[in-house]
Amino acid sequence: MKTPRARRNIFALFLIPALMFGFGYLMVPIYDIFCEITGLNGKTGRVELVEVKRMRPDESRLVTVEFMANLGRDAPIDFGPAQASMQVHPGKAYQTVYRARNTRAAALVSQAVPSVSPSRASTYFNKTECFCFTQQEFTAHESRDLPVRFVIHPDLPDDIDTVTLAYTFFEVAGGDPTPDLQHGGGHGAKQPKSHARLVQVNAGPARANH
Amino acid sequence: MNAYTGTADEHLDHDHGDHHGPAPGYLRWVTTTNHKDIGTLYLWFSLLMFFIGGAMALIIRAELFQPGLQIVDPHFFNQMTTMHALVMIFGVVMPAFVGLANWMLPMMVGAPDMALPRMNNWSFWILPFAFALMLATLFMEGGGPAAGWTLYPPLSLQGGDSLPFVIFSIHMLGASSIMGAINIIATIMNLRAPGMTYMKMPLFVWTWFITAYLLIAVMPVLAGAVTMLLTDAFFGTSFFNAAGGGDPVMFQHIFWFFGHPEVYILILPAFGLVSEIIPTFSRKPLFGYTSMVYATSSIAFLSFIVWAHHMFTVGMPLVGELFFMFTTMLIAVPTGVKVFNWVSTMWRGAMTFETPMLFALGFVVMFTIGGFSGLMLAMTPIDFQYHDTYFVVAHFHYVLVPGAVFGIIAGVYYWLPKWTGHHYNETLGKWHFWLSTVFVNLLFFPMHFVGLAGMPRRIPDYAVQFADFNAIATLGAFGFGFAQILLLVAVVQSILGGAKATGQVWDGTEITGGLEWTLSSPPPYHSFSPQPVVK
Numbered sequence: 001m002k003t004p005r006a007r008r009n010i011f012a013l014f015l016i017p018a019l020m021f022g023f024g025y026l027m028v029p030i031y032d033i034f035c036e037i038t039g040l041n042g043k044t045g046r047v048e049l050v051e052v053k054r055m056r057p058d059e060s061r062l063v064t065v066e067f068m069a070n071l072g073r074d075a076p077i078d079f080g081p082a083q084a085s086m087q088v089h090p091g092k093a094y095q096t097v098y099r100a101r102n103t104r105a106a107a108l109v110s111q112a113v114p115s116v117s118p119s120r121a122s123t124y125f126n127k128t129e130c131f132c133f134t135q136q137e138f139t140a141h142e143s144r145d146l147p148v149r150f151v152i153h154p155d156l157p158d159d160i161d162t163v164t165l166a167y168t169f170f171e172v173a174g175g176d177p178t179p180d181l182q183h184g185g186g187h188g189a190k191q192p193k194s195h196a197r198l199v200q201v202n203a204g205p206a207r208a209n210h
Numbered sequence: 211m212n213a214y215t216g217t218a219d220e221h222l223d224h225d226h227g228d229h230h231g232p233a234p235g236y237l238r239w240v241t242t243t244n245h246k247d248i249g250t251l252y253l254w255f256s257l258l259m260f261f262i263g264g265a266m267a268l269i270i271r272a273e274l275f276q277p278g279l280q281i282v283d284p285h286f287f288n289q290m291t292t293m294h295a296l297v298m299i300f301g302v303v304m305p306a307f308v309g310l311a312n313w314m315l316p317m318m319v320g321a322p323d324m325a326l327p328r329m330n331n332w333s334f335w336i337l338p339f340a341f342a343l344m345l346a347t348l349f350m351e352g353g354g355p356a357a358g359w360t361l362y363p364p365l366s367l368q369g370g371d372s373l374p375f376v377i378f379s380i381h382m383l384g385a386s387s388i389m390g391a392i393n394i395i396a397t398i399m400n401l402r403a404p405g406m407t408y409m410k411m412p413l414f415v416w417t418w419f420i421t422a423y424l425l426i427a428v429m430p431v432l433a434g435a436v437t438m439l440l441t442d443a444f445f446g447t448s449f450f451n452a453a454g455g456g457d458p459v460m461f462q463h464i465f466w467f468f469g470h471p472e473v474y475i476l477i478l479p480a481f482g483l484v485s486e487i488i489p490t491f492s493r494k495p496l497f498g499y500t501s502m503v504y505a506t507s508s509i510a511f512l513s514f515i516v517w518a519h520h521m522f523t524v525g526m527p528l529v530g531e532l533f534f535m536f537t538t539m540l541i542a543v544p545t546g547v548k549v550f551n552w553v554s555t556m557w558r559g560a561m562t563f564e565t566p567m568l569f570a571l572g573f574v575v576m577f578t579i580g581g582f583s584g585l586m587l588a589m590t591p592i593d594f595q596y597h598d599t600y601f602v603v604a605h606f607h608y609v610l611v612p613g614a615v616f617g618i619i620a621g622v623y624y625w626l627p628k629w630t631g632h633h634y635n636e637t638l639g640k641w642h643f644w645l646s647t648v649f650v651n652l653l654f655f656p657m658h659f660v661g662l663a664g665m666p667r668r669i670p671d672y673a674v675q676f677a678d679f680n681a682i683a684t685l686g687a688f689g690f691g692f693a694q695i696l697l698l699v700a701v702v703q704s705i706l707g708g709a710k711a712t713g714q715v716w717d718g719t720e721i722t723g724g725l726e727w728t729l730s731s732p733p734p735y736h737s738f739s740p741q742p743v744v745k
Contacts (some may be wrong), residue, residue, distance in 0.1 A: 006400045010326070013392045017430040024434025024464060031460045066264060072453050113452055119525060170453030 024165045033205045052128060057091035058154045064088075065152070069098065072170035077138075078105040082145070091154040093128065098167065100136070101143035108138040109172040112146075114165065121163045124153040135172055233733045240335070244325035244735060245312050248334050250629075252309025253339060257698065259301035262345070264691050266294040271653075271687035274680050277672050287670035288356035295359035296376075300383045300475065301341055303610070305616045307479040308333075308390045311418050314625060315394060317726040318412050320403025322739035325396035331388035340382035346373035358668060360465055361436065363450040363458050367443050377436045384429040394418055403725065405744035409503070412724055413496065417482030417678050420510045424471045424478075427514075432468040434459060443674065459524050466517035474513045477577075477609060478506060480617025481548060485571045487624050488552050490718035491567035492559025497508070498551040505544035505551075522593045532588045538545070538588040542581070549578055564716070565639030569620035572612055572647050580608030583658065598668075601661025607654045611690075612647070618648075619697060626704050627711035631732040634704040634727035638696055645693035652686030689744050 065088055067081035078101040088094050102108045112132040116122035127133075131146035138144065152163065232238050232247065241246060273281045276605065282290070312330065316323055324330045347354040347464050349667035352370025355361070366373065398411070398419050411419075438449040439461070448454020450461045462623050489496045496502065518534040526534075552574050561567070583605040587593050596602060619642075627633045661667075665676045672680065711731040714720060719727040725744070 003400075006325070009399055010392065013426065016426045017388050020427050021430035021434050024431040024467075025438075027431075027464050027467065028438075028460065031457070031463060035457075097619055111453065112457075113455070120527075146600070147353050168452065172453070 018163050054149050055091040057089050059089055061090055062087050063152055066164040068166035070168040072168055075169050075171045077169050078103055090152045090156050091149045095149045096148050100137035100146055104143055105140045109135055110169055111135050111172050112167045112169050114167055117164050121160050124156040173178050176184040211587050221284045245316050248330050249309045249313030251334050252305045256302050256306035259297055263294050263297035263302055266290045268691050271684040273670050275684040277677050279671055284670045289354040291668050292355045292359050303476050303614050310621050311394055315397055316416050317737055319406055320725045320738050320742045321401035324393050325401055326393045329389050330393050333386045334384050336386040340379040344374050344379040345376045366404030379441045380436050380603050381433055384433045387425050388429050391422035394422040403741045403744050413485035413502055414482035417478045417506050420506050421475050421478045424475050424510055427473040428468045435464040462521045466520045471513040476614050481613045483617045483621040484573050485530050487566050487570040488555050489621055489722045490716050492556045493558040493718045493721050494555055497554035501547055502551055505547040508544040519588055522590050535590045542585055545581055565643055566620045566624035568643040569616045573616045577609055580605055580613055581664045598666055599661040600657045600665045600667055603667050604654050604657035604661055610634050612650050627715045628731050630704045631711055632704045632708035633711050634700045637693030638700050642696040649686045651717040653683050653690050654682045
């Protein structure tokens with residue numbers, strides 16, 4: 001094992017696991033990009049207002065949009081859609097609201113995570129404005145209407161006549177009182193996840209319980 | 211191949227003087243850097259863990275003997291299913307293969323020892339500590355891990371305080387197997403005897419060479435995945451937490467990117483063992499040596515692009531499901547090549563049926579049964595029905611127990627006379643084989659039926675219509691478990707005494723060759739220095 005060739009071999013052999021450990025972590029951004037392209041996991045699209053104006057509304061077609069609300073573990077919020085469903089034309093922008101109330105006598109920072117099903121429809125479900133783009137702050141017992149503006153792209157496959165939009169509201173534990181969207185807000189087509197990933201979130205309670 | 215001449219090149223360092231034996235005293239086993247000692251340590255450790263993991267399996271089967279909850283509470287049952295898998299995979303099958311590699315690889319390639327002997331000592335001695343850490347969680351408040359060996363979040367993050375212990379022990383096990391694998395590759399690449407070209411290497415060496423590459427490629431990915439779990443649980447990251455923008459399904463992708471190559475890590479060395487044993491007892495050279503090497507390499511390559519067949523039901527685009535379905539079914543081609551080559555090796559051979567051959571034949575037949583149920587599971591629409599049922603349990607136990615474990619047992623009986631210098635008791639070995647084979651089928655075959663009928667896995671209770679098949683499986687489990695005591699008896703007897711074995715041990719090795727048979731039985735403490743020349 002004293003030859004230089006053997007030393008090089010062994011060094012290369014130690015390099016492989018080091019690189020593969022990095023590759024494990026590289027799979028995280030790869031997965032996000034993959035989901036964004038395919039619309040997997042109901043990750044929805046976001047478009048700018050100008051693009052919506054260029055879309056041609058398809059008045060001959062009606063699609064049902066259903067609204068749902070879920071709560072993350074122990075999130076102290078009353079949260080639900082103002083209307084359960086809407087009939088919409090693809091290519092036309094609509095607005096609806098969700099109602100949220102902080103049930104706790106203390107300030108609350110929260111984040112809503114959207115999901116669209118069927119997942120095939122998610123890339124066609126575009127939002128121009130959404131409370132899920134930023135973290136939402138509530139004062140003690142504050143209630144507020146949270147608007148969503150969306151447009152369904154006219155290219156939505158013909159066999160889809162119902163699209164369900166679901167939000168899950170999570171408490172951001174130890175939340176940043178000011179939304180950290182200075183960088184994220186800059187480029188428009190960003191989803192909240194990329195910068196929220198390393199923000200301190202609601203991972204604590206499971207440990208605190210015992 | 212492997213025509214051996216006694217002439218030698220005198221070009222090796224003789225660090226320790228020439229041919230001395232082991233150091234006296236028990237401390238020898240702690241400080242040893244000898245490949246044979248370390249191989250022995252690995253194999254004994256593996257046997258000990260086999261009985262511990264087996265005891266866990268018997269607790270599971272005892273609870274499932276009848277519907278309803280009788281013996282253990284559901285939380286403990288879940289700990290047993292989780293720990294049984296972790297112990298059997300990381301504590302039994304992998305260390306047993308590394309132990310066989312340590313003992314045999316240097317002798318098969320004509321090397322004096324492993325390439326990195328001190329690291330070899332370290333990679334073994336990490337193991338007992340890793341398992342002490344892992345098994346200790348069973349005695350802690352809240353118990354051991356109970357979310358299944360796959361540690362899927364969010365469930366695994368919601369368990370007790372065992373999580374960090376399990377993660378650290380997985381890190382240690384990973385470090386141990388990566389070091390073991392690097393040592394094996396370095397030995398094969400650098401220490402082959404003059405004239406031993408790659409395509410002259412015995413097939414056990416080839417399959418381990420490929421397995422070692424799989425190990426260094428995927429064990430770090432598992433280390434990364436469990437590190438993400440650790441930081442999610444304790445350092446506020448959200449890799450798998452939807453609230454922070456993460457995704458629990460991503461864990462499954464990362465895990466199975468490790469997990470699928472891992473299942474080939476658990477079977478490829480067994481392919482190598484069977485490819486050594488069948489030619490010896492058929493008294494014919496292996497049929498299709500070159501195709502065996504290429505088939506093994508293709509299986510290893512394909513193992514990296516099929517991982518999502520473990521998770522067809524999570525929601526995937528149709529294209530993805532088709533891709534993973536077809537690549538998975540493609541693996542049947544190189545595997546079929548291997549099975550047909552084994553059968554062709556036996557064709558018109560002068561076969562005898564000593565215990566290693568019986569276990570090897572049992573491997574070929576019953577591994578193939580597991581392979582076929584794997585093909586059924588590979589079909590996406592069918593997998594939606596079978597997913598997480600006992601059919602899956604039946605499938606992977608067929609490839610792992612009468613597959614990997616039978617392969618290991620065959621290898622142990624095959625080389626035991628070489629290691630100890632004494633033949634084992636052949637009658638006892640045959641009893642061990644027949645009891646194991648009857649009971650293993652009694653144990654796992656009924657699981658196919660209850661699985662197809664819809665019985666879910668990892669559940670301590672079940673609907674009454676599954677009762678009869680479960681009772682049969684439990685009888686099989688206890689029979690199989692207690693039959694393994696015969697293995698322990700056979701090994702101990704062979705160490706203590708018995709008919710003397712010659713250097714070539716089996717008469718068939720005269721035809722199949724192999725450098726390890728040119729040494730005495732037992733071989734000298736430091737073999738092959740100077741190295742032999744292969745023509």
